[in-house]
Amino acid sequence: MHFVAEPEQPFAVRPRRDEDIAEAAAALVAVHEADGYPVEGVDDPEAWLKSPELTHAWVAVMAGRVVGHAGVGESRGDEAAAVWFERSGEDDSQVVVAARLFVTPEARGTGLGERLTKTVMDHARRHGVRLVFEVMTKDAAAIHLYEKLGCQEIGRITHRYGEGRQTNAVCYVWPAPGHA
Template identity: 60%
Template sequence: MISPIVRAVQDADIAGAAAALVEVHATDGYPVEGVERPKEWIRSSAVAQAWVAEIDRRIVGHVAVMNSRGEDAVALWHARSASDEAHVGVLARLFVVREARGRAVGETLVRAAMDYARQRSMRLVLDVMTKDAAAIRLYERMGWLAIGRTTHRYGDGRQIAAVCYVSPAG
């Protein structure tokens, strides 16, 4: 079994990452936004750093650390800690195509983001929709701590229940 290569996103990766995003949305209904303009969603100006996973030169996964933009998970973490805005990032846009699952691609991507945050003395937060049970299991297995619940709002007034998490300390 070939292990995934995880590396920082390059401009040449955007089309492959966008295709993977559309594929994951078709199979899993995730993400709930961004699929109409996947290249722009992946390249968002709010992205601080992003990584892709590739197997056999095909992009099979993606994750990003986003700059905080007032997300509920950020507010929940600020209420529980003394962290300032500069020391909190938002883990987001994690997706792995179905054929690459079971190969630790998601975990490897999340570890890249966690390493990035640790090097900058940051804690990562996220919200994950309660329907995404596999993602919840991944975060909990990796030591992320639930810090509260929220409602993820998207599209034309749509919403879905979500749980907020913070990355492990250290």
């Protein structure tokens, strides 16, 4: 699938390229400074974005600059996936994990968060798999968006990171059971 900016929307969502990493990392640092997302990964944002856990990634580009990012990865070892597997009985082959989804503060309100999320959802749909992920409870705007797009809460966890740090998170699945 090829993404092109529409005339009324001065942005595009497209597959991430290697040359996007530095700009995406700078965007990630800006997001972290604005609202604390992500809770980990900003010490080496390029490595966090290039994680071998990610199998596919996309960027949002506005006015020639990377202002957003989204990815999917394998479900092995993911906490939200574990919640879903316990609840559903599905296995790794039926699930991917949405990850590293963010939009810079100056690009918010443009629909990019929704567009990136739908890109990840389209990927899952095309591959016939379910999408799972976790969202920190502090990220109310993201929670609102995911629920608006039909994601279903499947549980709550304590996300542990760094040296003994933790925060509460909500786990989601899409499509919701019965809507696959």
